[in-house]
Amino acid sequence: MKVRLASGSPRRLELLKQLGHDVEVCVSAFNEVSGAENVVEAIVAANALGKGSAVAKVMGSQIPLVSADTVVALEGEILGKPQDSLEARQMLIRLSGKCHRVLTGVAVLYEEQQLVEVTETKVWFRNLSEAEIGAYVATGEPLDKAGAYGIQGRGAILVDRIEGCYNNVVGLPLTRLYQMMAQIGVRGF
Template sequence: MANFVYLASQSPRRRQLLEQLGVNYELLLPDDGEDAEALELALPNEAPAAYVQRVTGLKLDAALKRLAQRQLPPAPVLCSDTTVALGRVIYGKPDDAADAVRMLSELAGKTHRVLTAVALGHNEQRHAALSTSRVSFEAMTPEQIRAYVATGEPLGKAGAYAIQGRVAMHITRITGSYSGIMGLPLWETASLLQAAGLSI
């Protein structure tokens, strides 16, 4: 099979990580009429791991439907979703700067989980994987949190931070997959691509 996939993600970091694997891709993004954000709503009392895997599956369903509607040449479709969790509390993307301050204040001085689910669909087959990592923040002062939020970096990011950004100065420990925390765990993704027949 040609070394090619459709990437159904708006994240520049996922594109960068896929390029790191040497995989050729085309973006398969939602149409203007699609409410992609609605897929990310959590169910009542939903566990973080169940949530992120369910959302990734829904994203893959939507992307496969898009592929068929646009009558594009067949190729594997890759989707991913990342969530931050402290206990059973899910931290999605902050609504605004104040919400980002709230999230970071709750995560500061603690160790949380970053869960990234990956799903690949091709020829009626589906492959899925889950990466779980842990990130520890130092006890950040309100001034440090406000200064970070003022950079604009936390907006649009699960848990209100980007691991590869300025927040790294407040991170004391990471265990697990750095690429998974960024949004696309490369070991798991490579395994799925190989299972779908790609030579990487």
């Protein structure tokens, strides 16, 4: 099945291809909104819908269109992608030994319909030593990831356990997306 992805995320593309879909990538020009932790669900939902709507305005929505926004939230703060190695190190020190939330807003636009939902996964980091943090940061992996880690890569060893959808932490909750597609009338997803 052909699906349009309003995201340049290689992880989201890989997840959709894992399901066997023909994926057309159309990076959205939407400027993401930001805000405080207490409205994080509204922020990721608005960003997901904004990204999808911007692409639908140009490309249409005759093909199912998927867009998403994922954030890491810890103690009242949204941790975005670190600007440099120092910021990545600081984020990982803060995450060490604690539980944080990963929230992904997902939007599906198809024909004249749109559906937006938010999925949350709780992630517990084990206690990390300075040496472990330094070694992980030195790999460069944290620099393009929200919260400065990738659970699907080397960052997997930082995580003690999760509660919720693993693929949500990677960037796209596939089971929920499947249910949303059915709900909006997409057949064959």
